[in-house]
Structures are given as structure tokens and as C-alpha cells.
Amino acid sequence: MSDPAKESNHPTVLLIEDNPNNARLMTRVLERDQYKVLHAQDGETGLMMALSMNPDIILLDLGLPDVDGQTIAAFLKQTPDLPTIPLIIVTAWPAETAREMVAAYGCQGFIAKPIDTREFSQQVGSYLAGLSR
Amino acid sequence: MQLVPATNYTVEQLTEAYNETRIDYLVPMPMTARRLQEYIDSYDVDISRSVVALDEDGSMLGLCMLALREGRAWITRLGVLPTTRRHGAGRAMMEYCLEEAQSLGISMVYLEVIVGNAPAHTLFLRLGFRESRKLLVLRRPPGPPPDDPIPEPANITMLTPAQTIDHARIRPWRSAWTNQVESMGNVGNIQGIHLAEYGSESGGWVSFQHSALQLRYVMIGPDEGTKVAPAYNLLYQLHSRFPNLDTIAENIPTHVPHLPAFWAHGYVQSFARVEMELPLNGGIT
Numbered sequence: 410m411s412d413p414a415k416e417s418n419h420p421t422v423l424l425i426e427d428n429p430n431n432a433r434l435m436t437r438v439l440e441r442d443q444y445k446v447l448h449a450q451d452g453e454t455g456l457m458m459a460l461s462m463n464p465d466i467i468l469l470d471l472g473l474p475d476v477d478g479q480t481i482a483a484f485l486k487q488t489p490d491l492p493t494i495p496l497i498i499v500t501a502w503p504a505e506t507a508r509e510m511v512a513a514y515g516c517q518g519f520i521a522k523p524i525d526t527r528e529f530s531q532q533v534g535s536y537l538a539g540l541s542r
Numbered sequence: 543m544q545l546v547p548a549t550n551y552t553v554e555q556l557t558e559a560y561n562e563t564r565i566d567y568l569v570p571m572p573m574t575a576r577r578l579q580e581y582i583d584s585y586d587v588d589i590s591r592s593v594v595a596l597d598e599d600g601s602m603l604g605l606c607m608l609a610l611r612e613g614r615a616w617i618t619r620l621g622v623l624p625t626t627r628r629h630g631a632g633r634a635m636m637e638y639c640l641e642e643a644q645s646l647g648i649s650m651v652y653l654e655v656i657v658g659n660a661p662a663h664t665l666f667l668r669l670g671f672r673e674s675r676k677l678l679v680l681r682r683p684p685g686p687p688p689d690d691p692i693p694e695p696a697n698i699t700m701l702t703p704a705q706t707i708d709h710a711r712i713r714p715w716r717s718a719w720t721n722q723v724e725s726m727g728n729v730g731n732i733q734g735i736h737l738a739e740y741g742s743e744s745g746g747w748v749s750f751q752h753s754a755l756q757l758r759y760v761m762i763g764p765d766e767g768t769k770v771a772p773a774y775n776l777l778y779q780l781h782s783r784f785p786n787l788d789t790i791a792e793n794i795p796t797h798v799p800h801l802p803a804f805w806a807h808g809y810v811q812s813f814a815r816v817e818m819e820l821p822l823n824g825g826i827t
């Protein structure tokens with residue numbers, strides 16, 4: 410069966426972010442730059458979408474209302490087939506803490522909040538291409 | 543500005559307000575209504591003594607919760623909407639909760655503030671709170687315990703929730719509010735592992751609550767007569783049994799002697815809190 414998210418050549422980003430303003434901004438920036446964006450506003454929905462929608466990259470907020478980002482990352486990294494999908498933390502935490510979480514949870518990197526709208530798509534693209542690992 | 547009891551609102555409304563107040567926090571920690579209700583139940587939050595601040599139009603500006611246990615109180619979830627800060631709402635809600643505690647004969651009020659939250663820390667100091675200690679929030683991603691060193695041979699026993707609470711009662715330090723035996727009883731299903739090493743004769747316990755994805759309420763304590771719990775061994779046993787679960791150890795005081803065992807097992811510091819206390823009604827720190 411064809412995967413609707415893959416029908417175009419545009420990379421699919423799964424954005425797991427509970428803050429609607431942040432999600433709206435990130436989606437707008439990414440869509441402007443030809444990404445297809447899937448949005449989950451809590452951890453449980455994010456897990457289900459990661460398992461069913463086959464995204465090319467996952468952007469993960471750490472502070473989620475139901476299951477926090479670290480636990481989502483831990484689960485995704487243990488799920489067969491998913492560990493190869495780049496998992497990027499998007500967080501307002503201090504850079505040093507974010508780096509520690511990236512290393513501990515096997516993520517590919519982090520993007521600081523608030524996002525820089527001029528750089529955001531390029532940052533995502535670099536992680537997608539494996540250039541920022 | 544007007545202050546009204548939090549009972550005027552549903553848990554859903556309080557959750558929405560709480561999440562709005564935390565939106566720009568260093569560590570936002572948003573909640574669902576279900577999680578806030580669990581928090582209220584687990585930590586003995588008294589909603590009838592908790593408060594909501596309103597503006598002149600009746601819109602919520604913020605909230606502050608008061609939890610009560612025998613002779614002591616805990617202030618938690620204080621938050622003010624980002625756009626309405628620095629107008630006295632936080633201070634007014636704190637004073638409301640302190641007056642409630644005072645009227646109930648409470649002798650000590652505790653709270654925690656995340657390291658780096660300077661405005662809240664300054665407010666608490668101005669209200670008379672003094673720092674008591676630092677608490678760490680630790681995380682450990684899934685994985686088996688380290689191969690080296692292999693822990694000492696030991697007599698290992700699984701503890702029921704009731705037995706775990708009995709062990710926790712005799713901790714030689716005061717636990718943070720979220721880890722006190724009342725919390726353990728309210729949360730329910732916190733089990734434990736007890737261990738006595740044959741060689742060193744040191745004994746201790748580790749508590750935990752496991753769900754499909756997480757181990758939580760990981761706390762360690764020594765047996766009576768043991769100075770330092772065999773924490774490396776206890777965590778070895780715990781993570782051997784649950785290698786696939788993400789782990790949270792919350793509010794671990796930095797002065798506990800077994801702290802290095804957490805680092806040896808791959809725990810990392812997520813963030814830190816400062817615990818503060820304020821004696822009331824002649825209470826002594």
C-alpha cells in the first residue's frame with residue numbers, strides 16, 4: 410500500500426510539540442521550505458504517528474504533557490526499524506543539558522528554542538542529510 | 543486583582559491555566575488534566591486551600607497550590623501568565639497560601655524552585671524562605687547495568703509496597719515532599735528490592751514504580767545500622783530486571799552518600815531544584 414506521506418519527494422517531518430504557537434511557527438517555516446509536516450501535540454500521539462507514518466525525521470520537544478520527551482526517545486530508539494530515523498530534540502533547556510540528553514538517549518542532535526526562523530529549515534535539512542551528527 | 547479558592551475551577555481549567563503559566567519556563571513540564579489530578583492526589587494538595595488569581599475581568603492570571611501533611615505544608619505549581627508577571631500576583635497568591643498554613647497551625651512550609659529561576663527564588667527569599675538543600679532530578683535511558691564491577695554476592699528479597707514503605711520510614715534524612723512515605727502510600731504500587739551483601743554486611747533497599755515505559759520513584763535507603771546503602775548493587779539488581787525502561791529518580795538530595803552509584807549506572811542530571819523552607823507558628827528549622 411502506498412504511503413501518502415511519501416507520495417511527494419518532500420521529506421516528511423514528524424513534529425512532536427505540545428505548544429500550539431511553537432508548532433504553528435515550526436510548521437509554517439518547514440512547509441515554506443517544501444517539507445511535509447505531521448504534527449503530534451502529545452507524546453502518545455507522537456509515538457503512534459512515528460510507528461505508523463514512517464517519517465524521515467522526528468523533531469521532539471522534551472516537555473510534553475503526558476509522556477516526556479526522554480521517555481519517547483527511549484522508546485523510539487528501542488523500536489525495530491525506527492532507530493535509523495534521525496531524532497532531534499527541540500528544547501529551551503540550556504545547551505549543556507540538551508547535549509547530555511542527546512548523548513544519553515542516542516538522539517542525533519538538538520535545536521534550541523526559540524527557533525531561528527532563518528536557520529530552522531537548514532538545521533533540519535542538515536540532520537536529515539547526516540551532516541550535523 | 544482578586545484571589546479565589548481553586549475549588550471554583552475544574553481540574554481541566556486549572557490544568558489549562560497551569561500550562562499557560564509555564565509556557566516560557568526553563569523546564570516547562572506541562573501536564574494533562576489526568577496527570578494534574580494524580581499530582582493533587584499523590585502529594586496531598588488541598589484544592590480548597592489553594593488559590594487562583596484573577597484580573598478585573600475575571601480572567602485567570604495564575605495559580606498556587608498548597609499541600610498539607612501533619613504539621614507541615616508544601617507550596618507547589620505557583621505560576622503567573624507570562625504577560626501579567628511583575629504585578630504582584632505571585633506574591634499575593636504566596637501570601638494567601640502562607641496565611642492558610644499559618645491559620646492551620648502548620649510549623650514548617652516547604653517549596654522547591656528550579657535552579658536558574660531567579661525571579662521566583664528572589665520572591666521566596668523576600669517572603670522569608672531560606673534554602674535548605676539542593677535536589678537533583680536524574681534520568682537514565684534504558685539499558686542493562688554495567689558489566690564492571692560485578693556486585694558483591696547478596697541475599698536479595700523483593701518487597702511489597704507496604705514493606706517498601708516500612709523501610710522508607712527509617713531513612714536517616716528528611717525526604718523531599720514528593721518522596722515522603724505519604725506520597726509513596728498515595729501513589730500506590732511502589733515496590734522495592736532489599737539486599738544484604740554477604741561480605742560487607744551492609745544492607746539497604748531501592749524503591750520503584752514501573753509502567754510500560756518508565757521506572758519512577760527510584761529511591762535508595764540504608765538499613766538501620768548500615769551507614770551507606772549498597773546502592774551500586776541495588777541499582778544493578780533493579781536495572782537487570784528492567785533493562786528496557788527509561789528511569790526517573792526525582793528530588794534526590796545532593797548530600798546523600800550513595801549519589802555516586804547513580805552516576806556509575808549511567809544516570810544523568812536533568813535539572814536541579816533548590817528546596818526552601820519557612821518556619822511558621824514557632825517552628826524550628
